[in-house]
Amino acid sequence: xxxxxxxxxxxxxxxxxxxxxxxxxxxxxxxxxxxxxxxxxxxxxxxxxxxxxxxxxxxxxxxxxxxxxxxxxxxxxxxxxxxxxxxxxxxxxxxxxxxxxxxxxxxxxxxxxxxxxxxxxxxxxxxxxxxxxxxxxxxxxxxxxxxxxxxxxxxxxxxxxxxxxxxxxxxxxxxxxxxxxxxxxxxxxxxxxxxxxxxxxxxxxxxxxxxxxxxxxxx
Ligand SMILES: [Zn+2]
Ligand SMILES: [Zn+2]
Numbered sequence: 001x002x003x004x005x006x007x008x009x010x011x012x013x014x015x016x017x018x019x020x021x022x023x024x025x026x027x028x029x030x031x032x033x034x035x036x037x038x039x040x041x042x043x044x045x046x047x048x049x050x051x052x053x054x055x056x057x058x059x060x061x062x063x064x065x066x067x068x069x070x071x072x073x074x075x076x077x078x079x080x081x082x083x084x085x086x087x088x089x090x091x092x093x094x095x096x097x098x099x100x101x102x103x104x105x106x107x108x109x110x111x112x113x114x115x116x117x118x119x120x121x122x123x124x125x126x127x128x129x130x131x132x133x134x135x136x137x138x139x140x141x142x143x144x145x146x147x148x149x150x151x152x153x154x155x156x157x158x159x160x161x162x163x164x165x166x167x168x169x170x171x172x173x174x175x176x177x178x179x180x181x182x183x184x185x186x187x188x189x190x191x192x193x194x195x196x197x198x199x200x201x202x203x204x205x206x207x208x209x210x211x212x213x214x215x216x217x218x219x
Contacts, residue, residue: 040073044096047207048130048150052078055153057131058092067094067103078132082106092131101128108132115143122147135217136198142213144206149213152203157193160214164203167212171201175216189216 040060043053052058057078065072066084072091080086084104094100095108107127114123118141126141126148133151142149153159160168172190175181181189193201199218206213 043074043092046092046096046130048126048148049133050150050152052076052092052131052133055133055151057133063089063091065089065091065094067091067100076108076131078108079134080106080108080132081110095131096129098129109141110138113138113140114148115140117143117146118148133202135202136200136219137217139202139215139217142204142215144211144213145208147206147208149204149206149211152205154195154200154202155193155214156195156200157191159195160190160193160201160203164212164214167203167214170212171214171216174214 043058046052049055049057053060057076059075059077060073061075063072063075064070066086066089068091070091072093074092075088076090076092076095077088080090082104084106086100086104086106090100090106094103100106108130109127109132111123111127114126118126133154135154141151152164155164160171168190172186175186175189189199193199193216197219199216201214201216204213204215205211
């Protein structure tokens with residue numbers, strides 16, 4: 001139960017009847033007890049997508065997982081590349097241990113958007129045991145130091161400035177050199193970045209050298 005619901009429930013009129021005046025007042029500690037009950041189990045660690053809750057690919061929402069056939073407290077809401085209909089139907093534990101892939105052949109990122117330099121081991125980890133993330137048209141997964149960088153989150157202009165200021169220079173370099181952009185159009189694009197409406201910047205970090213890398217995609 002969410003805190004707002006607990007507060008709403010507390011505000012609702014209690015049963016009114018002949019004995020209602022005998023009801024003891026609600027104990028003051030009930031709120032904290034209830035909050036303990038909604039604490040969550042630890043999520044699996046994904047090397048190449050470190051915080052899928054913040055990035056929007058996982059939600060604390062119960063799912064009847066199609067892979068392990070159990071009720072699990074977190075739902076994967078990112079993209080699925082699969083023959084079966086698995087949208088919002090898998091738990092993160094079955095992604096992490098490969099159960100979902102083994103059972104359905106599902107992948108969580110478009111294999112064509114991974115550079116060919118990535119080794120087959122790392123490709124398998126990225127496609128079959130790492131939660132994906134939604135983009136607009138699809139972006140190539142950046143590679144640094146010979147390996148896929150770890151995805152952090154989608155951001156707009158405000159979050160880019162606040163949290164990843166150091167990546168702005170390299171991002172402008174990427175737009176100029178790789179995409180041939182310049183001048184006003186380039187600055188307008190950076191200013192228009194928006195996490196939810198797009199264009200959106202996707203931020204990654206190299207696990208070897210720590211460099212931040214950003215890519216842009218638009219609706
Ligand atoms: Zn599962
Ligand atoms: Zn690197």
